[in-house]
Amino acid sequence: MASKLQGLKVLQTPYKSIANHEIRTDVLVPETPLSGKRPVIVRFHGGGLVMGDSLYLPFYPQWLTDLALAHGAIIISPNYRLLPEATTPQIFQDMADFWTYIHSLCYARREKDVFPTGGITGGARQASKGRHHDITGEIRQRRARGVGEAICEARERGGW
Numbered sequence: 001m002a003s004k005l006q007g008l009k010v011l012q013t014p015y016k017s018i019a020n021h022e023i024r025t026d027v028l029v030p031e032t033p034l035s036g037k038r039p040v041i042v043r044f045h046g047g048g049l050v051m052g053d054s055l056y057l058p059f060y061p062q063w064l065t066d067l068a069l070a071h072g073a074i075i076i077s078p079n080y081r082l083l084p085e086a087t088t089p090q091i092f093q094d095m096a097d098f099w100t101y102i103h104s105l106c107y108a109r110r111e112k113d114v115f116p117t118g119g120i121t122g123g124a125r126q127a128s129k130g131r132h133h134d135i136t137g138e139i140r141q142r143r144a145r146g147v148g149e150a151i152c153e154a155r156e157r158g159g160w
Helices: 063-071 088-103 121-128 136-144 149-155
Strands: 008-018 021-030 040-044 072-080 115-119
Touching: 008 063, 008 088, 021 063, 021 088, 040 063, 063 072, 072 088
Parallel strands: 040 072, 040 115
Antiparallel strands: 008 021, 021 072
16 A cells, blocks of 8 residues: 555654644655645545544545646645544644644745645545635535546646
8 A cells, every 4th residue: 555655755744742742744745856836735634533644545545646746746634633532623723723834834825826635524624724715616626527627727727
């Protein structure tokens, strides 16, 4: 299953700390050089808020690596606390804190260059909250026509 990350370099960094426990985000960068800014894909892992990890490969979709490599995009995939050890509001706070962290970084300066996705509906919903404009239409397009087509259309509109 390690082939799901083939072509990507994995970097790990904490985005917050709670009681001396760091919560990690994984940054997956294509190994091929690219001149200019890279688009950013933010992926919240699945697991129904009770299990999973940002690099848990059974929940990691191959299309995401393929998309990142095709467009030279960076994938940023945060972890968050899980139920029942944490409460739902604490999990949502982790996601909000991640967005505060990501918006402070230089590669997230242009929000239209950030494409949120998630392994579960809740993850995708929380991912979309990190954007300052409504992406509901974009999400509907992805569901109706497939992710690849919607990405290509967004890129043609100048979103990537």
